[in-house]
Amino acid sequence: xxxxxxxxxxxxxxxxxxxxxxxxxxxxxxxxxxxxxxxxxxxxxxxxxxxxxxxxxxxxxxxxxxxxxxxxxxxxxxxxxxxxxxxxxxxxxxxxxxxxxxxxxxxxxxxxxxxxxxxxxxxxxxxxxxxxxxxxxxxxxxxxxxxxxxxxxxxxxxxxxxxxxxxxxxxxxxxxxxxxxxxxxxxxxxxxxxxxxxxxxxxxxxxxxxxxxxxxxxxxxxxxxxxxxxxxxxxxxxxxxxxxxxxxxxxxxxxxxxxxxxxxxxxxxxxxxxxxxxxxxxxxxxxxxxxxxxxxxxxxxxxxxxxxxxxxxxxxxxxxxxxxxxxxxxxxxxxxxxxxxxxxxxxxxxxxxxxxxxxxxxxxxxxxxxxxxxxx
Amino acid sequence: xxxxxxxxxxxxxxxxxxxxxxxxxxxxxxxxxxxxxxxxxxxxxxxxxxxxxxxxxxxxxxxxxxxxxxxxxxxxxxxxxxxxxxxxxxxxxxxxxxxxxxxxxxx
Numbered sequence: 404x405x406x407x408x409x410x411x412x413x414x415x416x417x418x419x420x421x422x423x424x425x426x427x428x429x430x431x432x433x434x435x436x437x438x439x440x441x442x443x444x445x446x447x448x449x450x451x452x453x454x455x456x457x458x459x460x461x462x463x464x465x466x467x468x469x470x471x472x473x474x475x476x477x478x479x480x481x482x483x484x485x486x487x488x489x490x491x492x493x494x495x496x497x498x499x500x501x502x503x504x505x506x507x508x509x510x511x512x513x514x515x516x517x518x519x520x521x522x523x524x525x526x527x528x529x530x531x532x533x534x535x536x537x538x539x540x541x542x543x544x545x546x547x548x549x550x551x552x553x554x555x556x557x558x559x560x561x562x563x564x565x566x567x568x569x570x571x572x573x574x575x576x577x578x579x580x581x582x583x584x585x586x587x588x589x590x591x592x593x594x595x596x597x598x599x600x601x602x603x604x605x606x607x608x609x610x611x612x613x614x615x616x617x618x619x620x621x622x623x624x625x626x627x628x629x630x631x632x633x634x635x636x637x638x639x640x641x642x643x644x645x646x647x648x649x650x651x652x653x654x655x656x657x658x659x660x661x662x663x664x665x666x667x668x669x670x671x672x673x674x675x676x677x678x679x680x681x682x683x684x685x686x687x688x689x690x691x692x693x694x695x696x697x698x699x700x701x702x703x704x705x706x707x708x709x710x711x712x713x714x715x716x717x718x719x720x721x722x723x724x725x726x727x728x729x730x731x732x733x734x735x736x737x738x739x740x741x742x743x744x745x746x747x748x749x750x751x752x753x754x755x756x757x758x759x760x761x762x763x764x765x766x767x768x769x770x771x772x773x774x775x776x777x778x779x
Numbered sequence: 780x781x782x783x784x785x786x787x788x789x790x791x792x793x794x795x796x797x798x799x800x801x802x803x804x805x806x807x808x809x810x811x812x813x814x815x816x817x818x819x820x821x822x823x824x825x826x827x828x829x830x831x832x833x834x835x836x837x838x839x840x841x842x843x844x845x846x847x848x849x850x851x852x853x854x855x856x857x858x859x860x861x862x863x864x865x866x867x868x869x870x871x872x873x874x875x876x877x878x879x880x881x882x883x884x885x886x
Binding site: 482539540541543544545546547548549550558560561562565571574575578582589597601625628638651652653654657670671672675676677 | 790791792793794795796797835836837838839840841842861865868872875876879882883885
């Protein structure tokens with residue numbers, strides 16, 4: 404699939420941003436101001452976790468424009484989005500189970516981000532959570548279209564309705580969070596990281612809603628989604644990538660759990676749903692080693708890394724290095740938490756170090772930036 | 780040129796599961812062949828670019844690839860689901876159904 408780069412999501416040096424903010428067109432100015440704001444967010448360096456949370460909470464209070472607000476629409480088996488409004492925030496459950504699941508699932512996702520990470524919705528500014536159910540006929544998929552979540556009913560033979568698993572809704576909504584933060588390119592390793600972030604926070608939404616510890620959690624993505632008769636338990640397993648299903652019609656779960664099994668492919672935007680198994684498994688290893696609730700320490704490290712450190716072009720090695728750095732920022736250099744992060748990545752074949760970080764953007768990105776500011 | 784064979788592939792999506800089929804049109808029911816040929820004609824398939832672009836960039840969307848083989852030529856069109864024209868969605872629906880059936884028969 405051809406990838407359309409949005410130059411807004413590329414990273415500009417601060418001097419260039421200021422130049423654009425002062426002299427650019429209205430769109431360019433807004434882009435530059437947004438970028439400056441997002442890169443000058445509060446830094447957590449050397450703060451202990453409790454202090455860190457309090458400071459972060461104080462920081463965002465100013466920007467809150469609304470609370471949890473959800474709308475669930477019905478596409479009535481068509482392709483037009485968003486469709487007909489069925490249930491709005493605060494309204495009681497309706498007869499349609501998919502509508503209620505989309506409502507509850509987006510609510511549970513909002514709650515995890517708000518209660519644990521002090522994030523007010525997808526954009527951290529109270530963006531309304533729109534979901535559409537009954538998209539097309541027999542549609543075996545769910546997606547995030549840049550503005551809203553969309554769910555199919557499944558064909559009933561291989562897949563059930565996609566709202567059946569709460570982590571699927573956490574996954575889709577997290578694509579929105581990633582879009583507003585690291586804006587990871589949706590191809591190759593940055594794309595697999597984008598997918599992994601959605602699986603990580605999707606699973607955390609499920610664990611948080613069930614109040615499970617890392618040890619008790621099933622770490623499955625899409626449990627209940629495969630129809631009766633299909634040989635499988637879910638679509639992905641963060642605990643044991645490659646073991647979620649093995650079925651004559653669907654084939655076998657292709658996810659690797661280690662860099663030595665990395666799958667080079669042009670399909671699926673370079674295997675974004677395949678190689679996500681590697682960072683998924685690293686997160687599982689790290690969270691279980693830390694113990695307790697996975698959203699607490701491991702989730703915090705991942706969230707801050709997604710919000711403040713990852714860039715559009717970040718690869719797995721960058722993510723390993725940056726989560727390692729974030730662990731030191733929050734818990735201290737050499738802390739047990741930082742050691743757990745290092746060990747988790749090492750167990751999937753990546754050596755996390757305090758140095759390095761993001762690899763430079765490719766010429767394509769820089770070229771599109773030059774074009775945006777009229778320099779090329 | 781009259782299409783003889785269609786190769787179909789769907790990749791990506793939330794599940795990331797590839798679905799593919801190699802379809803000989805003369806092995807399908809007549810009514811279905813008629814439907815497919817009409818859609819190809821309405822789409823002006825032979826004139827479509829190899830890569831369709833446009834539409835919103837979506838996460839977890841499907842990527843489709845359709846290759847139509849006739850006696851004299853073969854033409855492949857690859858597209859995301861949001862870049863595809865409306866009529867192509869009907870084509871995807873039909874070919875997806877056939878591909879699933881083929882996969883089941885191989886069981």
